[in-house]
Amino acid sequence: MLSTSTPSSSSYILRPPFLPPSEPPVVLSAVVRISPPATLSLVIDSIGVPQVLTKGRARTVICGAAGGGIAEVDEGRFSEAVLRSNVPVLVEFVATWCGPCRLISPAMEWLAQEYKDRLKVVKIDHDANPKLIEEYKVYGLPTLILFKDGEEVPDSRREGAITKAKLKEYLDPLLASISVS
16 A cells, blocks of 8 residues: 555655666655554665665665575575585675675676576575684675585685676676586
8 A cells, every 4th residue: 555645654766776877766655554553665775775764764674575586595504505506606695784785785686687597696694694604704795605516616705895797797707617608
């Protein structure tokens, strides 16, 4: 149900991550039932991360449907999902508090869809998986590591924010070097 008539309701600009900045934004107001009843508005912030605005404070939205082809993996599932995978796996180490991690999120979603026939993309939460962070010596976030046949691909480690174009420049030669076309 959409509403803009109640005093607590406001409209905010919503720019889905797939819309280029030159496209006109979409204005959206959404009603969410909470106690006490209130109107919250969804916003895609300047780096493409969904936010809920309520009384001027932004809260990050985690949308299951928006996750597309990126699975979240924990220490218990890492071996099965990454090390025993029959396809290369790009692991993204992230944290909810990490601004650069949120910055590359739309590019990672694009990558997961664009390369879905050539590799699997998984996300590992830094705070919830300290053993993996220590084992793989993750010192900066976000960190990307490509795995093939249970091993880290040499020279595949990358730290920090990255654009979609640079992500493609980073990944294509790595996949070519491990014979994935």
